[in-house]
Amino acid sequence: MNQEKHTVRTIQEMKDRSEIITMLTAYDYPIAKQINDAGIDMILVGDSAAMVVHGHPNTLTATMDMMVLHCAAVARACTRTMVIADMPFGSFQYSVEETMRNAARFVTEAKVDGVKFEATPNHIEKTRAIVQMGIAVMGHVGLHPQAVGALGGLKVQGKSIETARKVVSEALALQEAGAFAIIFEAVPAKLSAYVTKKLRVPTISIGGGPGCSGQLLVTYDVLGMFDTFTPTFAKKFTNLNKLIKDTFLQYRQEVLDRKFPGEEHSYGMSDEVMEVIEKEFGKSK
Ligand code: KIV
Numbered sequence: 174m175n176q177e178k179h180t181v182r183t184i185q186e187m188k189d190r191s192e193i194i195t196m197l198t199a200y201d202y203p204i205a206k207q208i209n210d211a212g213i214d215m216i217l218v219g220d221s222a223a224m225v226v227h228g229h230p231n232t233l234t235a236t237m238d239m240m241v242l243h244c245a246a247v248a249r250a251c252t253r254t255m256v257i258a259d260m261p262f263g264s265f266q267y268s269v270e271e272t273m274r275n276a277a278r279f280v281t282e283a284k285v286d287g288v289k290f291e292a293t294p295n296h297i298e299k300t301r302a303i304v305q306m307g308i309a310v311m312g313h314v315g316l317h318p319q320a321v322g323a324l325g326g327l328k329v330q331g332k333s334i335e336t337a338r339k340v341v342s343e344a345l346a347l348q349e350a351g352a353f354a355i356i357f358e359a360v361p362a363k364l365s366a367y368v369t370k371k372l373r374v375p376t377i378s379i380g381g382g383p384g385c386s387g388q389l390l391v392t393y394d395v396l397g398m399f400d401t402f403t404p405t406f407a408k409k410f411t412n413l414n415k416l417i418k419d420t421f422l423q424y425r426q427e428v429l430d431r432k433f434p435g436e437e438h439s440y441g442m443s444d445e446v447m448e449v450i451e452k453e454f455g456k457s458k
Pocket of ligand 1: 198217218219220221222232259356358379391
């Protein structure tokens with residue numbers, strides 16, 4: 174496995190060599206370290222943290238402070254994997270200047286390798302401005318979870334002529350503005366494959382089908398952390414939910430049964446010290 178830290182250059186080279194790019198989300202140090210050590214190419218510190226880590230019903234409650242903290246923990250673990258910070262709702266919707274300041278916070282405070290935001294045509298100017306600051310920007314087309322209110326739910330995007338046109342034109346505009354890669358979320362496979370062939374920069378699918386340059390999933394979906402809803406495009410590669418539940422039940426039972434802690438998990442001391450203590454403080458009952 175190549176130990177070199179990924180950059181926009183190496184990610185572009187992977188696309189040019191038709192090598193598939195792998196990407197997962199992470200929000201903390203231990204999982205990020207596992208992802209890094211497994212040879213996954215990129216991590217997105219997604220604002221999905223608001224849902225999967227903080228238990229909110231959508232991503233709108235993620236804040237800059239919350240995201241910077243998660244990003245810093247992830248970045249500390251990544252010697253090889255490229256780390257991309259997801260700009261939360263409200264951090265890039267206002268002025269170009271505020272967007273630039275927020276993007277800079279991710280680089281200076283959290284030490285990530287780039288930022289991603291759910292950019293609509295209104296945000297192309299902001300993409301260009303951040304790239305001109307020297308910060309790598311990843312675009313995101315198709316389903317924008319931060320627009321859940323306006324969309325009336327998390328729905329596939331690009332099935333109608335109007336929404337398909339929006340996906341294609343936004344991807345082209347993002348590339349033109351300097352985005353180094355573009356996420357395709359919940360987009361019909363045929364449309365993602367079509368745009369992937371039109372673009373120079375890599376496309377990363379999360380529900381965008383197999384024709385993209387790379388694949389992304391939310392790590393807790395991959396791990397089977399939740400036994401409730403998982404999106405159509407997610408695959409549980411293991412069932413951590415059951416493993417964790419069984420482990421906690423076993424821990425509780427062993428404590429109740431006084432099987433844990435045993436001698437091997439306790440510290441010893443000399444009888445001599447105990448004798449002195451009992452002499453000074455009296456025997457316990
Ligand atoms: O926050 C996130 O995890 C994301 C992906 C779903 C693309 O934005």
